[in-house]
Amino acid sequence: MLMEETVRAGAMVRAIGQRSMRPVEKLNIAAIGNVTAQLHVHVVGRRRDDGLWPDPVWGRGPAIPYEPEVRDELLAVIRKG
Template structure:
């Protein structure tokens, strides 16, 4: 990892750090409408996938799959099982390379449209957000131990 890695400050406005994985910082999007994680490769100056090495791209794919498992678990815990995972690396608003892993349901209010730029986020609330982060940290640690 690069010692001078820093997530773009724009991420702080709408997400919280959950943990660090081998490649990425894992963040929970503070939007209770969807279980939603953001993966930010901990390398300075990245904007596009091709700037990662082949090994890093493979690691990113593994971490996307792991994030999908966590998103599904978060949806289950909320009583809203995920029916479809949306994965995207847009970067149109925040240029720093990052990948969204979003749990979707056929009844989620925006289905089948994309979530980006659609409606205002519905923040979790402090207690619910902290509980979700704690649950995700535990699940992430358990998955790493296996």
């Protein structure tokens, strides 16, 4: 079940990239982390023009929130599944 949900999450990340006209070039999937005790999986879409490429994104720089209208559009894509 975890693999199925991870594949679905990856497809969603790719769909959001397509929808935003910024297609994902590399999909990173990892079950990493020593801070959170429970099992969790990271699914991260990467592009060569992202600010941290090719370095890892974990713990690097502050989170930058989406503008409300962009956030709402992305949430609509996620809800459609």
